Amino acid sequence: MSFYRPAWTRRRAATLGLVSLLAAAPTAVLPASAHPDHAAGTRLGDVRVVAHFDRAAGQVAESIALEPGGGVVIGMIPARQVVRVTPDGAVHALVTMPLPPDGGGTTPVIGIPVVTGVARSDSGPVYFLYNSGRGGLTGIWQVRPSGEPRLVVPLPADTFPNALVIDHKRSRFLVTDSTGGRIWQAPLRGGEASVWSADPALAPDGFLGANGLKIHDGAVWASNSDHGTIVRLSVAKDGSAGGAEVRATGLEGIDDFDFTGRGTEILAAINQAGKLVRVDANGAQGTLLDAEDGMQGxxxxxxxxxxxxxxxxxxxxxxxxxxxxxRLQR
Incomplete structure (x- = not known):
């Protein structure tokens, strides 16, 4: 979840986001910044803007799910939307979630209802997380072709589900709970969720703990925003959680992350500082993109x-x- 901080709170920034379509501006090519540490590993080139969003409308881009053909599905936090961005930059709203009866004031930490993580199944369905502070609304939802969302897995009202991944090998969802410092699991067909891991390495320190989430090389990886870490959790043969190992530190304000395809090399989105950082297998770091390249939250x-x-x-x-x-440049 990105770092969204309402004006009425002065909590330490930690993760949420706000974005929407700022009018379909022409695609712009941005200069690649010449960071001195680029030569140490994977670099990025040909950086360009695909789409602008309308912040005033509450479309703060929070999460990404890739689709075949170059399309992208994005969760928009306070707009309570899931949108599709086509390869040519057009933005289409797939679903807008309703406000809870109380307006969402009981949503943990931030006090407003938000859409956070998104994921796409190999078979096509798009799923997303809705945080509302209310039972029967908070949980994993599916986008249906009709535009009407369907609740697939309810989650407790006091959780803050943030990142969503699909573990196809075990036909289950995995979800980070940022305020509870946990990872939940639930059947892909829907039903009841259970806590998969509550390892202390996932715990928050005043705001948001476990945030980004990925499955890589047989393990589950999570970022911890408050602690600025990336954690690797082993998976037992029966699918249960094994031990946790902190694989990177010093990433204060980390939000989401992904692997480059070079072993365990990671690209980490640092929300608070507005950077994209490469994290090598040994934990060494280098900034690839920053404000000069268009990074903003x-x-x-x-x-x-x-x-x-x-x-x-x-x-x-x-x-x-x-x-x-x-473009990755190896």
Whole structure:
């Protein structure tokens, strides 16, 4: 979840995002910044803006799910929307979630209802997370062709579900709970959720703990926003959680992350600082993109082949929330 901080709170920034379509501006090519640490590993080039969003409308881009053909599905936090961005930059709302009867004031930490993580099944259905502070609304939802959302897995009202992944090997969802410091699991067919891991490495420190989530090389990986860490959790043969190992530190304000395809090399979205950072297998770090490249409240990153998609929420600095596309240069 990106770093969204309402004006009425002064909590330490930690994760949420706000973005929407700022009018379909022409695709712009941004200069790649010449960071001195680029030579240490994977670099990015051909950075360009695919779409701008309308911050005033509450479309703060929070998460990314890739679709075949170059399309992207994005969760928009306070707009309570899931949108599709086509390869040519057109933005279409797939679903807008209703306000809870009380307006969502009981939503943990932030006090407003939000859409956070999104995921796409290999068979096509799109799923997303809705935080409302109310039972019967908070949970994993499916986008249906009719535009009417369907609740697939309810989650407790006091949770803050943030990132969503599909574990196809075990036909289950995995969800980070940022305020509870947990990872939940639930059957892909729907039904009851249970806590998969509540390891202390996932716990928050005053705001949001476990945030981004990925499955990679047989393990589950999570970022911890408050602690600035990336954690690897082993998976037992029966699918249960094994031990946790902190694999990277010093990433204060980390939001989402993804793997580049070079072993365990990671690209990390640092929301608070507005950066995209490479994290090597040994934990060494280097900034690949920053404000000079258009980073403003960077919320999510998704890699497919040599393509890297990055969302900016522009929620702590700047006013141009956007979706960017770059090329991996190995």
């Amino acid at each position: 960077t919320t999510a990153v998704a890699v497919r082949g040599d393509r890297v998609y990055v969302t900016n929420g522009a929620n702590l600095a700047g006013n141009d929330p956007s979706l960017l596309l770059a």
